[in-house]
Amino acid sequence: MSNVKSALTIAGTDPSGGAGIQADLKTFQEREVYGMSVVTSVVAQNTTGVQAVHHIPVPFIEQQLESVFSDIEPYAVKTGMIASEEMMRVIARVLEKTAAAYVMDPVMYAKSGHALMGEHSRDALKTYLVPLAALITPNVPEAEELTGMTIEDETAMKQAAKRIVQEYGAKAVLLKGGHMEGHEAADWLYDGNSFTSYKAERIPTKHTHGTGCTYSAAITAELAKGRSLQEAVQVGKEYVTAAIKYSLQLGSGNGPTNHWGYRLQSVPAQGELHNGIY
Numbered sequence: 001m002s003n004v005k006s007a008l009t010i011a012g013t014d015p016s017g018g019a020g021i022q023a024d025l026k027t028f029q030e031r032e033v034y035g036m037s038v039v040t041s042v043v044a045q046n047t048t049g050v051q052a053v054h055h056i057p058v059p060f061i062e063q064q065l066e067s068v069f070s071d072i073e074p075y076a077v078k079t080g081m082i083a084s085e086e087m088m089r090v091i092a093r094v095l096e097k098t099a100a101a102y103v104m105d106p107v108m109y110a111k112s113g114h115a116l117m118g119e120h121s122r123d124a125l126k127t128y129l130v131p132l133a134a135l136i137t138p139n140v141p142e143a144e145e146l147t148g149m150t151i152e153d154e155t156a157m158k159q160a161a162k163r164i165v166q167e168y169g170a171k172a173v174l175l176k177g178g179h180m181e182g183h184e185a186a187d188w189l190y191d192g193n194s195f196t197s198y199k200a201e202r203i204p205t206k207h208t209h210g211t212g213c214t215y216s217a218a219i220t221a222e223l224a225k226g227r228s229l230q231e232a233v234q235v236g237k238e239y240v241t242a243a244i245k246y247s248l249q250l251g252s253g254n255g256p257t258n259h260w261g262y263r264l265q266s267v268p269a270q271g272e273l274h275n276g277i278y
């Protein structure tokens with residue numbers, strides 16, 4: 001296996017560059033790992049929402065996976081949008097055979113509310129992919145879908161995380177608190193033994209397109225570099241918080257995260273932002 005640390009994302013696309021594979025590859029690049037991608041669905045979307053979806057035929061997803069894995073074995077893999085049970089089965093067959101750390105972002109909806117996973121595929125996600133994952137990163141609505149629980153406070157967040165590990169066989173769960181109320185954006189990691197919280201000040205912005213993709217991709221990149229799960233989540237949290245803090249006023253909806261945000265934190269105060277970005 002090459003010493004070059006590489007990460008693979010298996011996910012849908014966003015031609016406006018804020019979410020999906022485009023966000024994942026930007027994150028991999030910024031976190032200094034070699035990024036690769038397998039496309040599951042081509043999504044016509046932008047900062048205002050999803051306009052249309054074209055699913056890649058399952059045999060062609062299989063072909064892309066074969067092209068990558070027969071040539072470059074990734075150190076870590078993340079999955080994002082996987083729309084159907086058939087896609088999940090093909091992806092699971094490949095992930096069963098790899099030693100790569102696997103991070104699953106169980107993407108069900110875009111922030112606009114558009115469904116990105118078929119309703120009937122949620123059980124299949126639990127059957128085929130959850131048991132293979134080193135980490136699952138649901139937001140609160142996704143954790144509610146997975147567990148059937150109503151999650152309104154941190155106690156319920158922790159109960160849901162525990163249930164996903166104990167009942168569905170996940171190795172670890174990071175339940176993200178972006179959808180909760182309060183002055184902190186608090187996420188809870190449960191690794192089967194104990195809980196760790198990752199908290200940051202809630203930033204008052206509507207420009208949060210692609211936050212979940214950015215976060216899980218940053219964690220995946222850090223796992224590819226050999227960091228522990230706790231360290232990888234810590235770096236991921238710092239990365240996504242900075243990406244939200246410096247998020248971009250692009251488009252007429254929810255603007256995207258800024259992948260230079262992490263670097264900007266350590267730069268002394270500047271005057272004009274260059275190109276509105278850094």
Ligand SMILES: Nc1ncnc2c1ncn2[C@@H]1O[C@H](COP(=O)(O)OP(=O)(O)O)[C@@H](O)[C@H]1O
Pocket residue numbers: 138139140176177178179185186187200201202203204205208210211212213215237240241244
């Ligand atoms: N306004 C915000 N300020 C700071 N952190 C946020 C904000 N919104 C979300 N986050 C953080 O961004 C990450 C992604 O969370 P979340 O929005 O829950 O996921 P998703 O994008 O999958 O819906 C989490 O770490 C969450 O705490």
Ligand SMILES: Cc1ncc(COP(=O)(O)OP(=O)(O)O)c(N)n1
Pocket residue numbers: 011012013014018019020021043045080081107109110111112116208209210211212213214
């Ligand atoms: C192709 C694709 N995958 C995932 C998402 C969801 O992205 P996420 O980071 O959870 O947040 P939003 O951008 O939906 O706010 C997506 N939109 N497209």
